[in-house]
Amino acid sequence: MSLPLRTVIIGAGQRGRHVYGAWALHNPNAMSIVGVVDPIDERRAAVVAEHKVVAGFGKLDDFLGSGIGADAVIIASPDREHEQAAVSCIEAGYHVLIEKPVAHTFDGVQAIAEAADRTDRVVAVAHVLRYTEFFQVLHDVVRSGRLGDLVTVTHRENVAAWHMAHSFVRGNWASAAESSPMIVAKCCHDFDILTWNLDSPIASLTSNGSLFEFKPDRSPAGATERCTSPCPVSDCPYDARRIYLDQSYSGWPVHVITDDPSHEGRMAALEQGPYGRCVYTAGSDVVDHQVVSMELESGATATLIMHGHSHEEQRTMRYDGTRATLRATFGASQVVEVIDHVTGQAESIPISSRSGGHGGGDEAMLAAFVDSVRTGHDTLATPSNALAAYELAFAAEQARLTGDRIVVREFSV
Known part of the structure; x- marks a missing residue:
């Protein structure tokens, strides 16, 4: 051994x-x-x-x-x-x-x-997405030619509203100057999936997005600086008490705010730390929605949509080709469906139920890393093969800030 x-x-x-x-x-x-x-x-x-x-x-x-x-x-x-x-x-x-x-x-x-x-x-x-069975099945179907020539692709990163509040409003990624732009921090591996799947490089892109919700002028009447003041707004979707005080759960994100999972420990963290702040006055400056529109060298188009206002944590995808359409959902349920344009028949491709983080991707990635060190086998994701994804992510942020159409091959020159 x-x-x-x-x-x-x-x-x-x-x-x-x-x-x-x-x-x-x-x-x-x-x-x-x-x-x-x-x-x-x-x-x-x-x-x-x-x-x-x-x-x-x-x-x-x-x-x-x-x-x-x-x-x-x-x-x-x-x-x-x-x-x-x-x-x-x-x-x-x-x-x-x-x-x-x-x-x-x-x-x-x-x-x-x-x-x-x-x-x-x-x-x-x-x-980690590359290491999940779901995205490996998706990749194999798209690259098999079964869809025909790709015409248009839509990839949505639907961030749950409570996750947006936790990570990107109150948490470590709330300030682009102290961390990374949200399109980079959250969607670098979504761009990685797109560059892995598409059979043609991205030629150009534009991007639009902004911080829509988490600003003082959007604050409900009577809202206090902290949710524990107590805040009288009873129906706020971002109430930290609702997110963190449920004693039936002690995993992520609770263990981010405190190492003391007792009710008293959680309350102390909300009263004294960043995770109890009102989302409307916490000072976040990153976007809460962004759309990236891309044109491939083949003439096909792709759109990536990221937002922080979903009812659940979920990625959804649609690949439309000249012979078939693929629809897929990666979240609490994992579904890959292919609809043939000639017969109209739909085939649902089974995905094994995987426990663990990111649909089992965390665990599979770590096992693969150890195996690569022991055997010398290549890993699925390296800095070199990730370059194209980061080029797109940073180009998208520049396009959003400037309003320019970015020619990708000229971006890093």
Whole structure:
């Protein structure tokens, strides 16, 4: 039996501790956490306790200079720290898994891809959708030719309203200047799916979107600065008390706001921390809806729609070709349906029920990363094959800000 992959977690937050760290605890023969890097003492201490780790570091440089015996690192730190951490760890000779987005600028993504191309180590990107059975089935159908020539594609990222409020209004991605534009942070792996599936490159794009709802002038009458004041608005969809105080649930997003899941611990977090703020005065400056219209070199068109006002967390897709139409839903239910244009018959393609994050993508990605390190097999998502997705994401944000039509081949010149 192969020894477990000795891994250091860089960034002990939600993804680092509760996804990657948790997977290692459940798969001790595949991965062992031997170190953690995080500037917050409590976060480091939690990982040390859970994994019996002897090496905790407050700074990246302290880890890199430590000589700790490790094979790999997982970078799950804030977006703006990814480039330095990834390039440094690649150059230090570690296998590297990078949480999405790869970097907060396109130059940063390119720098990481160039560093990855110079090493013989495995460098993988956490574009977890590629690792799900759902998106692999979708890819196989689209690329099989069964739909005929693609004419138009619609891909919707429907973010649940409570998720929008949690992550992009009150949370870590509420400020583009401190993290990444929402179209990059949320949809980099949606663009990745499109570039993976489409048989023709994107030639040009335009984009429109704005912050529609989460502004002071949209605030209901009588709303208070915090939901715990208490706020008299009884029917607010974003009431933090409704989102976080349900004692029947203690997973994400509750463990993001506090390490004390008791009612008292949750209330203290809402009263004192960012997640109890009124969404209308919290100060978010990222969009809550954005549309990207793309023209392929083939003449076909594609549209990506992202918004934060859905009743449920769900991606929906439609691919219309000259011979058949594909409709698909990726959410609580997973459905891929193909309707033939000649017979009119619809075939529903079965998708196995998968537990875990992102429809099983988190777990499959981690298993694939370990396998790639052990065997040398290629990973599905690398910085190099992700470049096209990030080029589109950053070009879309530029198009939204400027109102320009962006010619993609000229964007990164």
